[in-house]
Amino acid sequence: MYIFERKNLNIFIFLSFLLLLTPTIAVSGDNTSSVNDPFEQTNRSIFNFNNSLDENFFKPVAKAWRKVPDIPRKPISNLATTAKAPISLANAVLQLNRESIGNILAKFLINMTFGLGGMVDMAGKEEFGGIPTVEEDFGQTLAVWGVPEGPYVMLPVFGPSSVRDSIGLGVDTVTNPLTFAYRMSNIGLEARLTGPVVRGVTTREKYLDYVDELKAGSLDFYATMRSLYRQRRQKEISGNLEDDKMSLNNIPVDIYDEPDLASEIETIVQEELSSDTVVKNAEKTTGRVYNGIMPSSLYPDFSESRVNLIN
Numbered sequence: 001m002y003i004f005e006r007k008n009l010n011i012f013i014f015l016s017f018l019l020l021l022t023p024t025i026a027v028s029g030d031n032t033s034s035v036n037d038p039f040e041q042t043n044r045s046i047f048n049f050n051n052s053l054d055e056n057f058f059k060p061v062a063k064a065w066r067k068v069p070d071i072p073r074k075p076i077s078n079l080a081t082t083a084k085a086p087i088s089l090a091n092a093v094l095q096l097n098r099e100s101i102g103n104i105l106a107k108f109l110i111n112m113t114f115g116l117g118g119m120v121d122m123a124g125k126e127e128f129g130g131i132p133t134v135e136e137d138f139g140q141t142l143a144v145w146g147v148p149e150g151p152y153v154m155l156p157v158f159g160p161s162s163v164r165d166s167i168g169l170g171v172d173t174v175t176n177p178l179t180f181a182y183r184m185s186n187i188g189l190e191a192r193l194t195g196p197v198v199r200g201v202t203t204r205e206k207y208l209d210y211v212d213e214l215k216a217g218s219l220d221f222y223a224t225m226r227s228l229y230r231q232r233r234q235k236e237i238s239g240n241l242e243d244d245k246m247s248l249n250n251i252p253v254d255i256y257d258e259p260d261l262a263s264e265i266e267t268i269v270q271e272e273l274s275s276d277t278v279v280k281n282a283e284k285t286t287g288r289v290y291n292g293i294m295p296s297s298l299y300p301d302f303s304e305s306r307v308n309l310i311n
Contacts, residue, residue: 036151037226043154047222050159054204062204075119080198081133082111082118086177091136095144100134107131138175139168143237152226160229 037043065073085108092100110123110131123131142164143149150163158169173179182192204211218224 035226036149038151039153043152044222046154046156047225049156050154051221053157058201058204059208061201062208065201066205066208075116076198077202078111078115078121079118080195080202081121082108083178083195084135084199087172087175088134088136090175091138091141091172092134094138094141095136097136097144100136103131103134104136107133137165137168138171139165139233140237142168143233149233152230160225162233165233 085104089101089104089108092104106129107121107123108118110128111118111121114120114128115122121133122128124133139162147164149165153161153163153166155161155166155169161169178195179192181187214224214228215221
């Protein structure tokens with residue numbers, strides 16, 4: 001049974017990568033090449049499916065998760081984060097990133113020793129130096145090695161990605177030490193999915209209000225999420241955004257991780273939501289107002305570098 005499952009998994013991963021890579025040549029002349037999204041029509045269909053799944057499942061679960069008391073919610077979330085440390089450490093080593101190696105290793109050892117096996121983030125407390133949580137993946141490793149990101153793709157359930165990051169996701173899943181431990185212990189698929197599901201629900205709960213704001217105000221939610229995904233990945237790979245100034249035109253996905261910036265961002269949001277500002281931004285970006293037409297990468301004169309919000 002073990003050999004059969006492993007063989008099927010390898011075949012599935014190979015076929016998935018082949019499907020992702022094959023259309024690249026066929027559609028290289030598409031008018032979406034300027035934003036490297038040659039599969040946009042397919043991506044939008046998957047994006048709509050993901051949105052429907054989110055509205056009917058993930059969002060309600062995230063809202064319910066938010067109402068759960070800190071205990072047991074935080075210990076469970078911390079355990080899921082701790083479980084990801086081995087694969088993050090392996091990627092940090094492959095990247096020769098000494099700072100990440102030190103942070104991941106120190107946090108893992110401290111939390112396993114003094115944090116009840118990873119249930120309490122003791123390493124994040126000032127008494128232990130306030131060690132930050134660092135997550136590395138094979139997609140980032142490939143980027144450090146100089147592998148181009150390839151076309152933008154929208155994965156079912158997993159969401160925004162690229163060919164490079166999709167390959168990275170597959171490699172991380174297959175090589176994760178926990179995957180081998182689960183199989184050797186004959187642990188079923190349901191138990192194996194516990195960690196990823198908890199991390200996913202925790203992340204969704206974290207951005208409940210932010211995603212609602214974007215969804216309600218974006219001119220084109222798909223294009224907005226594509227832009228934000230690329231900004232977030234750029235930040236994760238390089239450690240810094242190209243433009244350090246915070247504005248609605250350059251909001252990283254994790255902006256609300258910075259409490260001290262909350263009031264400043266809210267002020268910017270209110271200013272951007274005023275009708276005069278929206279019109280000026282639209283005229284500045286495209287030279288004209290769209291009069292109800294949704295701009296996206298399907299429109300050549302839409303500048304993806306700007307992410308404007310409207311009522």
